[in-house]
Amino acid sequence: MSADTSLLYEKLADRLASLIERGVLRAGQRVPSVRALARREKVSVSTVLHAYLILESRGLVEARPQSGHYVRHRLSRRPEEPRTTKPPATSREVAVTDLVRRVYSSSRDPKVVQLGAATPSPELLPTERLNRTLATVARRAGGVGVTYDIPPGCAVLRREVARRAVEHGCDLVPDDIVTTAGCVEALNLALRAVAKPGDTIAIESPIYYGLLQSIESMGMRVVEVPTHPRDGVDLDALEGILRRVSVRACLLVPSFSNPLGSCMPDENRERLASMLDRHDLDLVEDDIYADLHHGPVRPRPVKAFDRNGRVILCSSFSKTLAPGYRVGWMAAPPRHRDRVELLKFTTSGATPTLPQLAIAQYLQDGGYDRHLRRLRRAYAEGVERTLDAVATHFPAGTRATRPTGGFVLWVELPRAIDALEFHARALEKGINVTPGPVFSPSRRYGNFIRLSCGFVWSERIERALATVGNLACEMASRAAA
Amino acid sequence: MSADTSLLYEKLADRLASLIERGVLRAGQRVPSVRALARREKVSVSTVLHAYLILESRGLVEARPQSGHYVRHRLSRRPEEPRTTKPPATSREVAVTDLVRRVYSSSRDPKVVQLGAATPSPELLPTERLNRTLATVARRAGGVGVTYDIPPGCAVLRREVARRAVEHGCDLVPDDIVTTAGCVEALNLALRAVAKPGDTIAIESPIYYGLLQSIESMGMRVVEVPTHPRDGVDLDALEGILRRVSVRACLLVPSFSNPLGSCMPDENRERLASMLDRHDLDLVEDDIYADLHHGPVRPRPVKAFDRNGRVILCSSFSKTLAPGYRVGWMAAPPRHRDRVELLKFTTSGATPTLPQLAIAQYLQDGGYDRHLRRLRRAYAEGVERTLDAVATHFPAGTRATRPTGGFVLWVELPRAIDALEFHARALEKGINVTPGPVFSPSRRYGNFIRLSCGFVWSERIERALATVGNLACEMASRAAA
Missing domain, CATH: 3.90.1150.10 (Aspartate Aminotransferase, domain 1)
Incomplete structure (x- = not known):
């Protein structure tokens, strides 16, 4: 099946799913027959069948023999x-x-x-293909493979990363990017670039414990911000905290935070960006889960709303391709760019050469989307x-x-x-x-x-x-x- | 040529080189003829010829046509x-x-x-073989290749590292080892485990600028210790400094420091180890160059003289195999072991899986020595x-x-x-x-x-x-x- 056809049935499934989620198609209701929908949408019967299979696997519809497909009784359950x-709004040690x-x-x-x-x-990752790509890249690399790829790191990979970031609304060029050992290293370097031990970082609550451990190991303090389970950090609450607590920077996961899975609406991102300006604050933005949206649209990072270089964007390929390759990246605004590159050099010298080349090759070969x-x-x-x-x-x-x-x-x-x-x-x-x-x-x-x-x-x-x-x-x- | 034969002519060359260095064979003097030496040493003519070729390439002897091999006039030049x-013996910012x-x-x-x-x-590294090994390992790895190899890191590699460390006089087991992104990361984690921002680290002088940058980026201070170009840090001077300056830890490169190339004699290592005990001090030992001894004997790390768990030993394969693979390691004594592993986790999550497996495989395949x-x-x-x-x-x-x-x-x-x-x-x-x-x-x-x-x-x-x-x-x- 070609990429285009595959796109077609997935888009159809997403549209139907959205109708069900919004209650336009109700539990127990029969959805259009395969033939009827194929006619209406001017697509093949097989495309509709594929779309319904996806909806079934998501548990949204069920097939009843000799009768057709029905919206499942599940939302009510x-x-x-x-x-x-409602965490306490005070700065504390971690x-x-x-x-x-x-x-x-x-x-x-x-x-x-x-x-x-x-x-x-x-099993969910393109494990075999990635490992094969790494093998091919290693065989071809010669001296390049064993040589330090000193920061900012692999040029081809940075080009691919910048290209994709532009698609998500971020105005980045390859020179803005520094590659890192996964998103963990990127976040550590970003925090060290904008804050020092004893400084207070505003974080969402709850927050992934690994980030707390990083902050603890660097001797920084935190203030927890009230967080909505669907919309993420409560910006009114954050405003209040900024008036009372001396905050050096924010560390947030606006897109599908771990553990809440919350996703900040665009208008909040816009507002957050202007709050950063008003309060002269840096934001370390962890974007690692953003590519894993279940709906049709990838959220734009807050970085996309950042007009004055307040946001250091951090991500990696650890949740989508290969945690064990340890390939991540960060994009810092001009005033932090050199410091970030230097910290990368002093902290781990360089990012391993061949895993970077393998991921770059995988991205160039197509099929990532x-x-x-x-x-x-x-x-x-x-x-x-x-x-x-x-x-x-x-x-x-x-x-x-x-x-x-x-x-x-x-x-x-x-x-x-x-x-x-x-x-x-x-x-x-x-x-x-x-x-x-x-x-x-x-x-x-x-x-x-x-x-x-x-x-x-x-x-x-x-x-x-x-x-x-x-x-x-x-x-x-x-x-x- | 088998490994054993190769060992034979190299050992012979080393012995002759040592005779020349110590002046037993003097400049201008004829060395024994190939046949005479082969008879005396009970080895083949080809072995002696190989040994002389090595001495020629080192510039120690020269072949004169129809006359034989002579010790070159060079030491005098x-x-x-x-x-x-004689650096200033005061604590200072970097x-x-x-x-x-x-x-x-x-x-x-x-x-x-x-x-x-x-x-x-x-060109000096086993580039093709290493890259080939990585390719093979990647093709075989399956899910393991893309999965996090969480700290302490690759078990096979830690076994190989511990085995070699034991040969160098260090009483280490695989569980003592944590793998890292090169020696740079190991040294950073070690310093963070034993000191905090504002603490003073005693260092040799001159010292590799990368280490200074690491210390600078962590906000620690240093005191420079007078250093002898051949014997390394002056321990009397260090004693004097320890009496006057509050030093939290030492960071030293006892074996072939960069840039001096100095190598601490064994009696100094012994004395340093007891000084650490007496002053309740930690030593971060950078052992990255120790395998690159020009003479026949590999220096034992100070860690080999450490009876009370004062030394964190750091090294990597970056100077001997592949800088770009970023595979290093550290061995911390019990009281720092858990903290070091935690810092590794919070700083970069894990060391890339496949490069570690490739280096472990290379070591197991033999031929590293x-x-x-x-x-x-x-x-x-x-x-x-x-x-x-x-x-x-x-x-x-x-x-x-x-x-x-x-x-x-x-x-x-x-x-x-x-x-x-x-x-x-x-x-x-x-x-x-x-x-x-x-x-x-x-x-x-x-x-x-x-x-x-x-x-x-x-x-x-x-x-x-x-x-x-x-x-x-x-x-x-x-x-x-």
Whole structure:
């Protein structure tokens, strides 16, 4: 099937999905017959069939024999969303490391069902093709392969990155880009470029514990900003904090933050950009999940609204292609550009040459966008099915986010359940979930867990979700008794 | 030729070289005939011929037609060594970055003869075999290749590293090792594990400017310790400093430091280890050049003398195999081990998977030691020839180190010559040398330059050395006039 045809049925599926999500097509309603829709849309029957298969795999429609396709009764079963978070608006030291270490000792055990780690399953990635590309590149590279690719790093890769960034509304040229060892290194270098130990960074709450550990290891402080589960950081709250607390920079994940999966609306991005100007603030923007939108449109980074060079944009290919290649990048505005390149040099010398060349070659060879579409569908399906499982197996009063991108779910258990105890007891049953308190320097989210959905769906996963759901029911009813 | 035979003629050459160096065989003296030596040593004629070829390439003997091999008249022509350095014994901030940036803008220009950069030429490395190994490993890796290899990193590689470290007298097991993005990252993590911003680190003087930049970027301070051009850091001077200055840790390159090429004698290493105990000090030991000894014996790291867990040993394969693979490692004692692993995780997530697997495979396949012997010979030859060129072309009063390992030469020009001006004028002639002041936070070494000898000798190099020698003569005589 050619890329164009594939695009066609995916676009059709996305449009139908959007009609269902918006309630235009209602649960139980019959969707147009394959022939009728093919005629109306002037596409082939096979294109419509493909589109319906996608909707089925997303759990949006179901085929009834001899009758046609129907919108599934599922939206009504979805758990409610958690409320906007209310962390304390004060600057504080970060000390999550011991807790994370305690919780993560089991994260490498292959006997444990890993519903905790937010890493994509290699089956969902173009593993064979990438490794083959690296092999080809290595055989051809000669001396270039073993030589330092000193910062700013691989020119071909920076060209590809800049080209794609332009498509997302960012006015970048290859010279703006510095390649890094994944997004982690990019974020570390960006924070070091704009702040020093003791400075306070405004962060969303909850926030990925790895970012907290980075901040902790650099001796910086944080202030947590209230965050809406769908729209991301509450900008009114941020304004209030900026008036009371001396904040040096913001570190935000505006597109599908981990663990909330929230996505800041464009008007908020616009407003945030002008707030940065008004308060003379830098933003370190973690864009690593933005390519994983479940809907048809990729969110534009805040960088796209940044007219005065306030935003350092950081990303990588770790969630879409190959975590183990460790290829990331950052785009810093002119006043930070040289410092960022220098920090890269002093911190790790250079980014490995051949993995960069392999990713650049993969991007040039074409097919990345098609892979992304497939990957997004898989992640969307994983999230939908996990949401379904939560609705089915978890106790009444459980809430869950409805992420429109990425592959993690943030679940609020009934208040009586202690997430750390829940984590320990799930582990006894051979299942790893991530307890909420690691996502906050003030140890909030004591009854929340994060579930990862970045896997190929299987019975083992389904059983594990039922098991932890039953565990939650048991703990909730014990508490009520 | 088998590995064993190759070992035989190399050992013979090393023994003869040592007789010449120690003056047992004197300049102008005839060395034993090939047949006589073969009989005496009970080896083949071809083995002796090979040994003599090596001595010729090192410039130690010359073949005279119809007469035999003679010890060359060369030791007498060697320039004097520089004296022990005398930096100011006070704690100070580091601010070398602007100077380094100014000096290094030309370091990537392929039209410039790079006598400045201390990076090995790819022709001296097993480039094709390594790239082929990486290709094979990548094709076989499957999902492992794209997956995070979370710290402490690749188990097979850590086993190989520990095995070799034991051979060098270090009592290490694989679990002591954390793999890193080259030695640069290892040193950064080690310093962050033992010190914080504002703390003072004792360093040798001169010291590689990259280490100064790392220290500068982390906001630490330094105190420079007087250093002997052959024996390394002056321990009496260090004792004196430790009594007067509050030092948090030492950062030293005991084996073939860059730029001096000095190598600390074993008794000094022993004494240093007990000083660390007495003063409750940590040592970050940069061992990256130790495998590049020109003589027969690899120096043991200070870590081998460390009985109380004071030393974090750092190294990489960047000077011996592939700078561009960015594979290094560190071995921290128990009280720093967890912190080091955590810092690795928070700073760059993981070390790239496939380059680690490729290096591990290369080490397992065998031949690394044979490659090292060849490489050491090439570096020794490069250093000897550069020394010869300095003796021939540079003005009277020029001094130069006599490194017994590594591939850099530290040259003291007549006092009247300003190294920064010399650097600029050499660059006008298309030649890059590294000026002394970048090697000191107190901007000493105003009339020193560092020459790299890590290349395959060529007429282009020879001409470049003659050109900069003539430039030095010209600047010296102009100053005298």
